[in-house]
Amino acid sequence: MHSIAARLSLAASLVLAGFVLITALALQSSVHQRAERARYERLQGLIYALLGASDVAADGAVQVVEGELPDARLRQLNSGLYAAVFNADGERLWQSPSLLGALSAAPAPAVGEWRFTELRRASGEPLLAALFGVEWAVSAEHSHRFTFAALGSADELADQLASFDRMLWLVLGSFSLLLLAAQLAVLRWGLAPLRRLAAQIRAIEAGQASQISGPIHRELRPLSQGLNALLRSEQAQRSRYRDALDDLAHSLKTPLAVLRNLANEHRLPAAERALLGEHTARMEQIVGYQLQRAATRGRHALSAPLALRPAVERLARSLKKVFADKHCDFAIDIDPSLELRFDEGDLLELLGNLMENASKYGRGTVRVTARGGLQRGDGECVELLVEDDGPGFSGDAAELITRGVRADTHSEGQGIGLALAADIVRSCGGELSLQRSQRLGGAKVRVSLPR
Amino acid sequence: MRAIVIEDEQALREQVVAALQGAGFNVDASGDGREGAWLASEMPADVALVDLGLPGRDGLQIIREARAAGRDYPILILTARSRWQEKVEGLEAGADDYLAKPFHIEELLARVRALLRRSGGWAQTTLNCGPLALDTRSQAVSLCGERVELTAYEYRVLEYLMLHAGTVISKSTLTEHIYAEDADRDSNTIEVFVRRLRKKLDPDGSLQPIETLRGRGYRLNLARG
Numbered sequence: 001m002h003s004i005a006a007r008l009s010l011a012a013s014l015v016l017a018g019f020v021l022i023t024a025l026a027l028q029s030s031v032h033q034r035a036e037r038a039r040y041e042r043l044q045g046l047i048y049a050l051l052g053a054s055d056v057a058a059d060g061a062v063q064v065v066e067g068e069l070p071d072a073r074l075r076q077l078n079s080g081l082y083a084a085v086f087n088a089d090g091e092r093l094w095q096s097p098s099l100l101g102a103l104s105a106a107p108a109p110a111v112g113e114w115r116f117t118e119l120r121r122a123s124g125e126p127l128l129a130a131l132f133g134v135e136w137a138v139s140a141e142h143s144h145r146f147t148f149a150a151l152g153s154a155d156e157l158a159d160q161l162a163s164f165d166r167m168l169w170l171v172l173g174s175f176s177l178l179l180l181a182a183q184l185a186v187l188r189w190g191l192a193p194l195r196r197l198a199a200q201i202r203a204i205e206a207g208q209a210s211q212i213s214g215p216i217h218r219e220l221r222p223l224s225q226g227l228n229a230l231l232r233s234e235q236a237q238r239s240r241y242r243d244a245l246d247d248l249a250h251s252l253k254t255p256l257a258v259l260r261n262l263a264n265e266h267r268l269p270a271a272e273r274a275l276l277g278e279h280t281a282r283m284e285q286i287v288g289y290q291l292q293r294a295a296t297r298g299r300h301a302l303s304a305p306l307a308l309r310p311a312v313e314r315l316a317r318s319l320k321k322v323f324a325d326k327h328c329d330f331a332i333d334i335d336p337s338l339e340l341r342f343d344e345g346d347l348l349e350l351l352g353n354l355m356e357n358a359s360k361y362g363r364g365t366v367r368v369t370a371r372g373g374l375q376r377g378d379g380e381c382v383e384l385l386v387e388d389d390g391p392g393f394s395g396d397a398a399e400l401i402t403r404g405v406r407a408d409t410h411s412e413g414q415g416i417g418l419a420l421a422a423d424i425v426r427s428c429g430g431e432l433s434l435q436r437s438q439r440l441g442g443a444k445v446r447v448s449l450p451r
Numbered sequence: 452m453r454a455i456v457i458e459d460e461q462a463l464r465e466q467v468v469a470a471l472q473g474a475g476f477n478v479d480a481s482g483d484g485r486e487g488a489w490l491a492s493e494m495p496a497d498v499a500l501v502d503l504g505l506p507g508r509d510g511l512q513i514i515r516e517a518r519a520a521g522r523d524y525p526i527l528i529l530t531a532r533s534r535w536q537e538k539v540e541g542l543e544a545g546a547d548d549y550l551a552k553p554f555h556i557e558e559l560l561a562r563v564r565a566l567l568r569r570s571g572g573w574a575q576t577t578l579n580c581g582p583l584a585l586d587t588r589s590q591a592v593s594l595c596g597e598r599v600e601l602t603a604y605e606y607r608v609l610e611y612l613m614l615h616a617g618t619v620i621s622k623s624t625l626t627e628h629i630y631a632e633d634a635d636r637d638s639n640t641i642e643v644f645v646r647r648l649r650k651k652l653d654p655d656g657s658l659q660p661i662e663t664l665r666g667r668g669y670r671l672n673l674a675r676g
Contacts, residue, residue, distance in 0.1 A: 246532050250504045253531035257553030258462040261470075264556060284553050288533065315535070318542040322549070324569050345536045352535030 005191055012183045020176045024168060031168075032161055036128075039157055040116050043130035046070060046150040050083050054094075056136045060144040062093045074098050080153035082127065088145040099151070108147050109133040119151060126154040193217040197224065204231070242345075249291045256284050285416065292349070292420050305339040306347060308382070312368050315351050319359045319366075326364045330355075334370040340382055340449060342428070350424045353417035354386040354445050362388030362442050376448060381430070384447040387437035418445075425449065452567065452607065453628050455499040456480040457487030457513065458529060459506055463552075467500065467529075470556045471563070475590070475607055477630060484508030491517040495627040496524050497570075497611075498563055503530040503541060511544045518545035525566035529554075564588065571614035573675075578613045581673030583652065583660060585613050599651055604629065608644045609652075612661065612671040621668035645669060 049070035055063045062085045066075065073079035074096040082099035084092055086106060102122040106129065109115035115131040129151045137143040197220055203209040211231060212224045262268070263277035309332065316330035340347065351368075358366040367387040374381050425432040430449040437444035454476045458464040461482060468478045479494050481487040484507030491499055491513050499517070503510035514526055525547040530537060533551035541549055547566055550559060564587045568576065578585045582595040590606055592599045601609065607629045612620060625641050645661055652660050662670045 246504070249533070250531040253552040254460040254463055258460070258466060260553045261463075261466045261556050280553070288551075292534065314539055314543070318539045321542055321547055324547075325565065325574055345534060348535040348539060352538065356535075 004194070005187055008187050009184060012187075013180060016176055016179055016183070020172050024172050028165060028168060031164060035157060035161055035164075039128055039152060040130050043128065043150040043152055044114070044132075046074075046081075046083060047130055047132050047148050050085075050148055050150065051134070054085070054148075056138055056144060056146075058138045058142065060087065060093075060138070062146065064094055066097070069096065080156050082151040084149045084151070086147040086149065088147075090147075093146070103127075103151075106131060106147065106149055111135045111145070118154060119149075127151040128154050128157065193220055201227070210235075245291055245294055249287075252287050252291075253284075256280055256287065260284070289416050289419065292416070293423050305341050306344055307336065308338045308340055308347075308370050308384075309334040309336045311344070311347050311351055312355075312370075315348065315355050316366075316368075319355055322356075323359045326359065328359050328362075329365050331365070331367045332369075334368065335372065338370055338372045338382065340451060342449070346424050346428075350421050350447070351384075351386075353421040354447075357417055358386050358388035358390070358443065358445075362390035362440075365389045365440055367437075367440060372451065374448070376450075380451045381448045382451055384449065385444060386447075387440045387444045388442040389437075389440040390442040392436050392441075392443045393434045421445070421447075452497045452611065453477045453479070453495055454563065455487075455490050455494060455496045455501075457484075457491065457500070457505065457510070458482065458502040459484075459504070460502075466556065467559065470560060474560050474563075475603060477628070482506075484510070484513065488513045488516055492520040492522065495624070496522070497628060498524055498566055499526045500529055500559075500563070501526055501546070503528060503532060503537060511541060514541065514544045514546050523570075525570045527559075527562055527566060529559075561588070567614060571616070573614065578610075578616075579676045580613055580616050580671060581658070581660070581676065583613070583673055585610060594652055601648070601651065604640075605644055605648055605651070608641070609648055612669060616671040616673065616675055619664055619668050619670045624668070 049068075050064065053065050053068035053070070055065070057063065064085075069075060069083075071081055073081040074083055076098050077100060079098045081096075083096040084099060084103070084106075085094040086108070087093050088108065090105060090108060092103070099121075104120040106119060107115060107117065109131050111133045113133050115129075115133075117129050117131065119127045119129045121127060129149055132148045134146045134148055135143050136146055193216070196214075197212065197216070200209065200212045200214070204212070211228050216224045259276065259280045263273050263280060265273070268276070312330075312332055312334060316328075316332065320328050320330070355366060355368065365388065367385070369385040369387075370382060372380070372382045374383055422432045425447055428449060430447060433446045435444040435446055436442075452475065454471050456464060456467050456471065456478055457480070458467060459482045464480055464482055468480050471478050479490050479496070481490055484505035486507075487501070487505060488508050490496075491501070501510045501513055505513070510528065510530075514528075517526070526545065528538070528541040528546045528549040529552060530541070530549060531552045538549045547569070548562055550562055564576070568574070568578070568587060571578075576586065576588050578587065584593045584596075585591075587610070590610075592601055592606065592609065608625060611625060611628055622641050629641070629644075645663075649661055652658065658673070660671060660673050662672045664670060
């Protein structure tokens with residue numbers, strides 16, 4: 001389960017459901033028991049009243065004064081409240097006018113003993129029965145054994161309990177729903193700081209902010225401070241790294257320039273000059289390529305989106321200046337709203353190398369095209385084309401982009417430029433391929449970059 | 452031609468200065484950013500070579516200040532930081548070309564000559580004015596296809612006038628751009644060079660390539676071709 005809100009909701013719902021269920025069951029069972037006991041107590045009272053209203057003849061005949069019956073319902077047929085008197089053999093000696101018809105056999109409790117049980121009428125109506133064993137002395141020597149019974153309809157109680165149950169579940173159910181809703185609201189409120197933090201991180205990603213700011217809740221403060229420190233140190237480290245490489249580049253390349261020019265000194269023997277020239281050239285190539293490569297940052301999760309067209313236009317203006325003799329004409333076909341998440345230095349490096357080669361090797365017409373919204377693999381990508389009207393790539397040009405070898409020893413930097421461009425493209429998960437331009441007839445470099 | 456070289460690495464600066472002097476330039480050089488900025492903004496120059504990583508003041512800053520001071524000579528950036536971001540920033544600051552270190556001295560000279568030609572409005576390496584042709588790479592001058600032998604100073608005067616063909620160049624400007632700072636600056640010698648040039652280029656007086664404008668200077672009057 002990947003959502004904290006879902007976790008908390010699920011746990012809270014389970015606890016709530018368990019709590020409500022146990023409460024309901026306990027309440028239900030206790031209420032049922034009490035209702036049943038109350039019912040039996042009422043039946044007991046009825047038996048005492050019945051005893052008071054009864055008279056037994058010497059021969060054991062039972063007489064009940066109906067006018068003294070304690071409950072009017074006993075006189076009303078099928079009223080749900082009944083009474084009866086059995087002799088020791090279980091024969092029914094008397095019954096209340098409300099009771100008509102046979103009864104299932106009643107057990108005979110011992111004298112002075114109460115028995116609570118369930119009996120059934122012939123109609124099948126279940127009855128709750130309180131039975132009391134009585135020994136009735138009619139003279140000093142004679143006594144008769146009876147069982148007094150008071151019976152109440154079990155259906156009536158069941159109906160009452162069922163309506164209680166319905167009420168119970170209804171009330172508890174609605175309370176559960178209310179509680180659940182309250183819990184979700186509390187959860188939402190409680191998790192709001194986390195959502196705000198996530199929104200701030202998204203803003204940093206989108207380049208709209210550089211740090212997490214605003215009021216931060218105490219529990220999240222270590223996290224936001226940690227993130228801010230991480231961002232700061234990452235930025236500082238990047239610029240330190242870049243500065244260190246710049247220093248390294250400067251301190252290596254300047255002495256190399258001195259050595260290289262020494263190789264042209266006519267005072268030195270020709271053989272040494274050649275050796276010196278060859279080795280300084282190799283060192284230069286290695287130093288130049290590796291330093292540039294190391295300075296490539298690649299695509300950065302926290303890079304701000306960068307508009308492509310202004311970068312291309314800047315380079316076109318610069319290259320027009322550098323190749324002023326060629327009167328380079330740059331045709332730029334890029335939607336001004338097209339953006340890339342890319343480090344600015346790397347983007348300029350990539351475009352600069354490709355556009356410089358196109359300006360240098362073409363006859364003056366360079367075409368830069370870009371389109372967004374293309375699907376490639378798992379995401380959207382931007383396709384960039386740099387075309388020229390020069391001689392195009394030689395056969396071994398493909399080797400250039402894989403190994404960074406110079407294809408043209410007369411023109412320096414061509415191989416390194418293309419290899420670097422390929423390196424930058426690779427570092428951000430894009431693709432670079434060399435083709436022939438149909439439109440201009442020269443070289444065409446096709447680059448696809450993840451957006 | 453006057454060149455300014457601002458480069459903090461002494462060995463490289465000396466090589467560059469020697470190469471430029473060998474190619475006939477008068478060079479003002481400095482290894483310090485602040486002094487370099489003063490040179491770039493105050494000294495007369497036809498071209499400047501500026502390193503970007505300098506002590507005292509950033510090369511970009513020097514270029515911006517020189518441009519803000521109204522100096523319009525071409526500027527070549529020499530940089531070890533060969534990333535495009537720096538190149539673009541340098542070019543946007545007002546430089547005209549860049550050269551990544553390490554470089555061949557020949558390439559540096561070729562770039563400098565190309566910048567000078569371009570700043571004079573010339574597209575090719577050979578300057579053609581009427582029957583007169585001057586190859587900036589070989590420093591050879593020919594008239595109607597016939598080679599003309601010139602001394603180093605004569606060549607410098609002619610190259611400067613041809614680069615700025617059609618423009619009036621004062622004697623003092625010519626003096627500034629032809630002589631090293633510490634040399635004897637006698638403007639009369641300029642008149643001597645011009646007289647000799649006229650004799651060599653126009654022995655029969657039919658071409659009249661260099662016009663004298665009294666009190667203002669000289670102008671090369673042949674049509675650019």
